[in-house]
Amino acid sequence: MELLFLGTSAGRPVQGRNVTAAALLLPQERGVWLFDCGEGTQHQLMRAGVKLTKLQQIFITHMHGDHTFGLPGLLSTRSSLGTEEPLRLYGPSGLRDWVQRTLALTDTRLGYALEITEVRPGAIYEDERLRVVTDTLEHRVACYGYRIEEKPQRGRLKAELLQGLGVPFGPLYGQLKEGQDVQLPDGLLIRSDDVTEPARSGRIVTILGDTRPCANAVRLAQGADLVVHEATFDAALEDKALAYGHSTTVQAAHTASEAGARRLLLTHFSARFTEADMAQLAEEARALFPATETASDFAVVAVRHANRADA
Amino acid sequence: MELLFLGTSAGRPVQGRNVTAAALLLPQERGVWLFDCGEGTQHQLMRAGVKLTKLQQIFITHMHGDHTFGLPGLLSTRSSLGTEEPLRLYGPSGLRDWVQRTLALTDTRLGYALEITEVRPGAIYEDERLRVVTDTLEHRVACYGYRIEEKPQRGRLKAELLQGLGVPFGPLYGQLKEGQDVQLPDGLLIRSDDVTEPARSGRIVTILGDTRPCANAVRLAQGADLVVHEATFDAALEDKALAYGHSTTVQAAHTASEAGARRLLLTHFSARFTEADMAQLAEEARALFPATETASDFAVVAVRHANRADA
Numbered sequence: 001m002e003l004l005f006l007g008t009s010a011g012r013p014v015q016g017r018n019v020t021a022a023a024l025l026l027p028q029e030r031g032v033w034l035f036d037c038g039e040g041t042q043h044q045l046m047r048a049g050v051k052l053t054k055l056q057q058i059f060i061t062h063m064h065g066d067h068t069f070g071l072p073g074l075l076s077t078r079s080s081l082g083t084e085e086p087l088r089l090y091g092p093s094g095l096r097d098w099v100q101r102t103l104a105l106t107d108t109r110l111g112y113a114l115e116i117t118e119v120r121p122g123a124i125y126e127d128e129r130l131r132v133v134t135d136t137l138e139h140r141v142a143c144y145g146y147r148i149e150e151k152p153q154r155g156r157l158k159a160e161l162l163q164g165l166g167v168p169f170g171p172l173y174g175q176l177k178e179g180q181d182v183q184l185p186d187g188l189l190i191r192s193d194d195v196t197e198p199a200r201s202g203r204i205v206t207i208l209g210d211t212r213p214c215a216n217a218v219r220l221a222q223g224a225d226l227v228v229h230e231a232t233f234d235a236a237l238e239d240k241a242l243a244y245g246h247s248t249t250v251q252a253a254h255t256a257s258e259a260g261a262r263r264l265l266l267t268h269f270s271a272r273f274t275e276a277d278m279a280q281l282a283e284e285a286r287a288l289f290p291a292t293e294t295a296s297d298f299a300v301v302a303v304r305h306a307n308r309a310d311a
Numbered sequence: 312m313e314l315l316f317l318g319t320s321a322g323r324p325v326q327g328r329n330v331t332a333a334a335l336l337l338p339q340e341r342g343v344w345l346f347d348c349g350e351g352t353q354h355q356l357m358r359a360g361v362k363l364t365k366l367q368q369i370f371i372t373h374m375h376g377d378h379t380f381g382l383p384g385l386l387s388t389r390s391s392l393g394t395e396e397p398l399r400l401y402g403p404s405g406l407r408d409w410v411q412r413t414l415a416l417t418d419t420r421l422g423y424a425l426e427i428t429e430v431r432p433g434a435i436y437e438d439e440r441l442r443v444v445t446d447t448l449e450h451r452v453a454c455y456g457y458r459i460e461e462k463p464q465r466g467r468l469k470a471e472l473l474q475g476l477g478v479p480f481g482p483l484y485g486q487l488k489e490g491q492d493v494q495l496p497d498g499l500l501i502r503s504d505d506v507t508e509p510a511r512s513g514r515i516v517t518i519l520g521d522t523r524p525c526a527n528a529v530r531l532a533q534g535a536d537l538v539v540h541e542a543t544f545d546a547a548l549e550d551k552a553l554a555y556g557h558s559t560t561v562q563a564a565h566t567a568s569e570a571g572a573r574r575l576l577l578t579h580f581s582a583r584f585t586e587a588d589m590a591q592l593a594e595e596a597r598a599l600f601p602a603t604e605t606a607s608d609f610a611v612v613a614v615r616h617a618n619r620a621d622a
Contacts, residue, residue, distance in 0.1 A: 012388040013354055019384075039384035040351045043324055065417045069384040073330075073350035076376050077323040080582075098416040105409040106376045107452050141418050271391075 001027050001150070001203060001303040003226065005295045006044040007036075008267045010210075010232045010246075011066050016275065017297050018044055019066040020268055022207065022228065024148065025300075030129075031056040034074075035146065035207045035228075041070035042077050048298055053083040057125070059132070060091030061209025062143035063098070072102045079110040086113040090125070090134075092142045093118045119144060129202075135220055137211035139245040145209055145220040150202030154179060158195050165190060203303050206261070210268065212242065213251045221259035226303050228295070229255060230268035234277075235284045237270075253285035253292060263304075267295040312338050312461070312514055312614040314537065316606045317355040318347075319578045321521075321543045321557075322377050327586065328608050329355055330377040331579055333518065333539065335459065336611075341440075342367040346457060346518045346539075352381035353388050359609055364394040368436070370443070371402030372520025373454035374409070383413045390421040397424040401436070401445075403453040404429045430455060440513075446531055448522035450556040456520055456531040461513030465490060469506050476501060514614050517572070521579065523553065524562045532570035537614050539606070540566060541579035545588075546595045548581075564596035564603060578606040 002025045007018035019038025023045065026032065032054045034041070045052060055078060061067055071089075078087065089095070096116040103110070117124065125132040129151055137143045157177050167173070167190060172182050181191045206224040208217055210232070221227045232246035241248045247255075249266060256264040266285060273281065278294045285292040295301075313336045318329035330349025334356065337343065343365045345352070356363060366389060372378055382400075389398065400410070407427040414421070428435065436443040440462055448454045468488050478484070478501060483493050492502045517535040519528055521543070532538045543557035552559045558566075560577060567575040577596060584592065589605045596603040606612075 012384075012391050013357065015357065018354070039381065040354055043329070043351050043354070046324065046326065063417045065383055065387050065419050068417060069380075069387075070350065072376055073323075073380040076380075080323050094416050098413065101412060102409065105405050106374045106379060108376050 001025070001205070003205065003228070003265075003301045003303060004048060004050065005265075005267065005297060005299045005301070006041055006048065007038050008269060008295045008297055009066075010230070010268045010270050012271055013038075013040065014271050017269070019069075021067075021070065022267075022295075023048075023050060024205065025050070026130075029054075033148075034058040036061055036067040036209070037070040037074055038066045039069040039073075042074040044297065045074075051081075052078040053081050053085070055087065056085070057088045058090070059134075059144075059146050059207075060089070060095055061137075061145065061207075062092055062139055062141050063094050064141065064210070067209070068095075068098075071099060072106070072108065075099070075103070075110060075114065076108050079108075079112060082111070084112050086115060088125075089114060089116045090119050090132075091116075092144060094142075133220070135216045137209055137217055138214040139210045139212070143209040143211060145211070145217060146207050147220045147224070148205045148207070150204070152199050152201050155197030155199050158197065161195055162190075165195075167195075200305060203305055205303050206259075210246060212245050213247055213255055217255050218258045221255060221261050224259065224261045225305065226263050226265065226301065227256050227259065227261040228265045228267060231266040231281060231285065231294075232268055232270050234273070234281055249281050249284040250288060253287075253289035256292070257289045261289075262291060264289050264292040265295045265301060266292060269294070312336070312516070314516065314539070314576075314612045314614060315359060315361065316576075316578065316608055316610045316612070317352055317359065318349050319580060319606045319608055320377075321541070321579045321581050323582055324349075324351065325582050328580070330380075332378075332381065333578075333606075334359075334361060335516065336361070337441075340365075344459075345369040347372055347378040347520070348381040348385055349377045350380040350384075353385040355608065356385075362392075363389040364392055364396070366398065367396070368399045369401070370445075370457050370518075371400070371406055372448075372456065372518075373403055373450055373452050374405050375452065375521070378520070379406075379409075382410060383417070383419065386410070386414070386421060386425065387419050390419075390423060393422070395423050397426060399436075400425060400427045401430050401443075402427075403455060405453075444531070446527045448520055448528055449525040450521045450523070454520040454522060456522070456528060457518050458531045458535070459516045459518070461515070463510050463512050466508030466510050469508065472506055473501075476506075478506075511616060514616055516614050517570075521557060523556050524558055524566055528566050529569045532566060532572050535570065535572045536616065537574050537576065537612065538567050538570065538572045539576045539578060542577040542592060542596065542605075543579055543581050545584070545592055560592050560595040561599060564598075564600035567603070568600045572600075573602060575600050575603040576606045576612060577603060580605070 006021040009017035229252035317332040320328035332352040540563035
């Protein structure tokens with residue numbers, strides 16, 4: 001599971017940073033989920049070599065243009081590439097109206113089913129492996145954060161031990177891996193728990209939209225392996241952050257710290273900041289939450305388990 | 312007067328070619344006019360070093376997304392750059408509704424007046440130096456072509472001759488340049504026509520939207536110094552061009568030839584064509600209209616007078 005940053009600038013694009021979008025690349029080629037879709041997101045995906053045909057779901061945090069204006073073009077291009085796979089689009093109230101009117105007024109016909117869900121707080125998606133929970137944040141318009149929870153995974157089989165016990169390769173391995181105890185032809189009972197590594201807890205990624213510091217942000221980020229938090233302003237501009245419904249570096253760090261998160265990626269930087277400012281922005285946050293980095297366009301961040309470095 | 316191509320791909324962006332837009336750079340820093348605004352046009356302008364604060368007018372040929380999806384972001388960024396200069400936006404019916412709803416639904420507030428005109432055939436703009444005429448084309452949706460006519464300019468003063476006649480530098484020069492005859496203190500009558508170069512006719516640039524070959528395209532391009540014409544397909548795909556309301560290379564050349572135009576720039580190439588195909592596409596058109604080139608992103612084309620190479 002990797003997070004690919006496609007845009008890390010607030011409000012408008014600047015040289016080297018596009019407006020907001022990030023792609024969650026799921027393991028084992030299980031597809032791509034997109035979080036926000038500023039103008040030019042389809043261009044960034046093309047540059048990064050991520051095929052739009054793999055895109056399965058899009059989550060929009062709020063309706064501001066720097067998070068949405070890339071949607072119509074991306075939806076259209078995904079269609080013109082010929083895929084007929086349905087696409088699910090989640091976001092705030094108003095999203096359906098805007099997308100449907102835009103497609104109609106521009107005579108854009110999609111060759112796949114577009115399922116639009118206007119979200120409310122709670123669980124909004126669940127499959128065998130993942131669950132997505134959303135809640136409201138505090139911005140100038142309705143805004144949501146998304147928490148992606150991987151379900152606990154059964155541990156790996158202890159292959160050497162199984163060989164030593166004489167378990168033949170084949171269906172028995174699958175049964176043991178699934179948690180079933182099995183009996184060998186010679187009567188030996190093999191308990192699944194004895195031959196599998198401990199179950200590992202699932203990973204948690206929290207991607208927050210634009211927000212002032214708030215309790216819901218902390219709750220969404222609780223124990224997360226990776227938190228993506230806006231840091232539109234530096235610590236000196238806390239008054240501006242408050243006025244515009246944004247956060248500073250230090251406020252983002254405070255939220256991550258309160259939540260007991262493991263790693264913080266700052267993004268959505270005001271256009272006033274240049275590459276030369278990034279070290280200082282990171283430092284401000286690290287004073288409170290050491291595991292902080294500033295995101296940059298095309299950065300790929302691996303989402304690691306709390307207890308393993310190689311996941 | 313120069314035309315800067317910002318996007319030359321049809322339907323969707325491809326590596327090295329964005330969707331449609333072109334900027335007319337007016338002489339003497341008189342500003343920039345934009346023709347169509349596919350997604351990413353603001354990014355292309357930024358890369359080309361053209362400031363959005365100089366943008367005065369936008370002309371949209373038709374509502375298809377590859378000609379319009381860059382508008383909301385561009386309008387928003389022009390505002391966030393702080394300019395309060397009004398912006399005029401021209402285009403087909405439906406444009407006002409879409410732009411206004413999009414800005415409202417995304418809570419985008421512009422710090423300048425946006426004047427939207429839904430055009431009808433005829434003259435839609437006129438100032439001291441330029442006039443813009445539009446007419447309908449034949450596409451799957453309502454589509455317009457734009458003809459930009461420079462008004463005739465009085466010829467330059469013959470400076471050496473004036474010196475020889477003893478005309479003192481100053482206001483008299485201005486009067487002569489404006490076409491007034493003047494009398495010197497010694498009684499000598501200087502006729503304006505005798506001391507100015509012949510008036511030069513204004514330049515004409517015609518920028519056509521997506522279209523099948525049609526009489527209006529020929530009329531709009533009549534005697535133009537530069538015609539920008541779509542060539543979505545090559546000559547072999549004439550059936551597709553007909554089916555989708557587009558033109559082939561050869562059809563574009565035929566229109567330019569019928570119109571007695573001086574120069575043809577082909578653009579809006581189907582994503583099926585790569586850079587390697589461009590020579591062939593140009594050749595197909597040149598067989599009928601030799602002064603043909605294929606446009607590429609960031610190409611700057613000077614609009615020259617019929618009778619002068621340096622204009």
